[in-house]
Amino acid sequence: MLVKERADLSEVIGDHVTLRPAGGGNFKGLCPFHDEKSPSFSVRPSVGSWHCFGCQEGGDVISFVMKLDHLSFAETVERLAARYNIALRYEDGGHTPNRQPGQRSRLVEAHKVAAQFYVEQLATPAAAAARGFLAERGFDAAAAEHFGVGFAPKDWDSLSRHLRGRGFTAEELMAGGLASSGQRGPIDRFKGRLLWPIRDITGEVIGFGARRLFEDDRIEAKYVNTPDTPIYKKSTVLYGVDLAKKEIARRMQAVVVEGYTDVMACHLAGVDTAIATCGTSFGEDHIKVLRRLLMDQNEFRGEVIFTFDGDAAGQKAAERAFTFDQRFTTQTYVAVEPTGADPCELRQAKGDLAVRDLVARRVPLFEFAIKASIGRYDLNTPEGRTSATPAAMEVVRKIRDVSLRTAYARQLSGWLGLPDPDELVVHARGGTNQIGRFTTSVAPDDPALRFERDALKVVLQSPDLADASFDGLDRSVFTAPVYAAVRDAVVAAGGVAAAVGGGAGWVARVEAAAADDDVRRLTRELAVEPLATSDAAAPRYATEVIVRLEELAATRAIADRKSRLQRINPVEEPGGYNRLFAELVALEQHRRELREKAIGIL
Secondary structure, three states: OHHHHHOOHHHHHHOOOOOEEEEOOEEEEOOOOOOOOOOOEEEEOOOOEEEEOOOOOEEOHHHHHHHHHOOOHHHHHHHHHHHOOOOOOOOEOOEOOOOOOOHHHHHHHHHHHHHHHHHHHOOOHHHHHHHHHHHHOOOOHHHHHHHOOEEEOOOOOHHHHHHHHOOOOHHHHHHOOOEEEEOOEEEEOOOOEEEEEEEOOOOOEEEEEEEEOOOOOOOOOOEEEOOOOOOOOHHHOEEOHHHHHHHHHHHOEEEEEOOHHHHHHHHHHOOOOEEEEOOOOOOHHHHHHHHHHHOOEOOEOOEEEEEEOOOHHHHHHHHHHHHHHOOOOOEEEEEEOOOOOOHHHHHHHHOHHHHHHHHHOOEEHHHHHHHHHHOOOOOOOHHHHHHHHHHHHHHHOOOOOHHHHHHHHHHHHHHOOOOOOOOOHHHHHOOOOOOOOOHHHOOOOOHHHHHHHHHHHHHHHOHHHHOOOHHHOOHHHOOOHHHHHHHHHHHHOOOHHHOOOOHHHHHHHHHHHOOOHHHHHHHHHHHHOOOOOOOOOHHHHHHHHHHHHHHHHHHHHHHHHHHHHHOOOOOOOHHHHHHHHHHHHHHHHHHHHHHHHHHHHO
8 A cells, every 4th residue: 555655653653662773673662552561562673563572563554553543444544545645545335436535534634724713813803912912921923823723703604614615514613612602603712802823733623722701701701612522532632742852852851841832931941842622621631642752661761840820729730740740761850930920921020031930940750749838837836847847747758769768858958957968857757767777768679770770789799790891880860768878888899890700708808897787687688689681781781780870970961051051140150150061061962871781782
């Protein structure tokens, strides 16, 4: 079939899934058909096929589109043919009738025509209020054109008459959410409102968002959106994703804002990874879309930044987002403007740089949620601190990552002004052991600490494979105190350079240098726990583990420098700012070199 031959498989799938090279001309990504942590979705353009080793789904370009968008075979062929400019010839009983496209194709075409109609209406005298609304918010004609913003006339059936004149039926208009049933025929859903076309990830218009402009509007809601239809499901749609998807995949960053004008403001200000939900709260289906674009997995850690209004509603929305964090492997952040301004208002008041700074000043979502929980109390009084502690610990205990939970418990101790920084650690771990003991604080299968544990296993079991590079690692590379303690014991025993021959003698020297019995017990455990590799691949594995460990440390250091740069005024402290910036550049170059080295190992 010509359509199947000409359709670019990796391009079609790439509209929905971020694909990364997997060797031999193949690609891999997170499967769009089931929720997974690591990529098991494989694409082989050379043979025109795809397969998921997780859910066992597979097929060609046609089956992919059919399954993903719930289309019939004919609708899928029509859609791909239109995309690749292929003329179709229909056969039915020996003749070629003027076959009508399927419902989805018809509804998509109706929305395309409607979007063009609304754009044209924005230039009419009747749309003065709509143009004024845009101008007041800093959006000129070029911005309106870029985002396809339009205007719905106040007449009851302007769009309906236009679409009926283009051959669309009343049933199609109502099925697509463009009109409702009236006594004399279809009535436009949107009247006298500013319109934003809502596009799917491929760029097709599938719905609209409408903003109230006139006092005599019978619908009091400020915003009205297309209802769920055969082509539009608001819980799965992200406004602006068609414009942002490439940058989201490239920069491994997504900025979630609250409204259409916020998306416009962010993109125009240079934050072109901004997207927004469409008349609904951010939810699980949105997470799935972003995870596929970010290729969200342990190997590739990106970031999702939630920007919310500074008012009470925005604060609550940010706290709700806490529940989503642990669905991501990426790091999640919150960016809230202290003045309460949203990105659109911020751009109006202070310009593009202020919007970029808002995103740059992001704070980890866990930190925001914990601080929000203690912000309700007067921490200057003993009563306030006493009440704030259990409220904040309730948030801390919800953090699944043990090392993070421990770290935030320590930070919370500082925020509450407790004299002992470890006072809340035991409570965070859910145990009653002495705070200074390490083994209760780390799980052997904690994915966040995988490379720390594996590196120590290599050093204890096969020190000759670790070479002297391990001895050069800074103690801060190990974020879990217990692993840092084992590392200290290795260094105290003379380091890898002194581990001639390895074996029982080497492990015994490390045990003897350990700080206490807990560290000695863990040393013995790591010395016998199997390595996750074969004997033949052990040298490559050992090198990769240490390189990955260094890369993670560099990533943390980069985040630290970025955070400190955001708190420095370059005009008031040029020396400190320039020093930190130079450190950041050097660290990013170091991380690039490590990633290239890691890729070379694979």
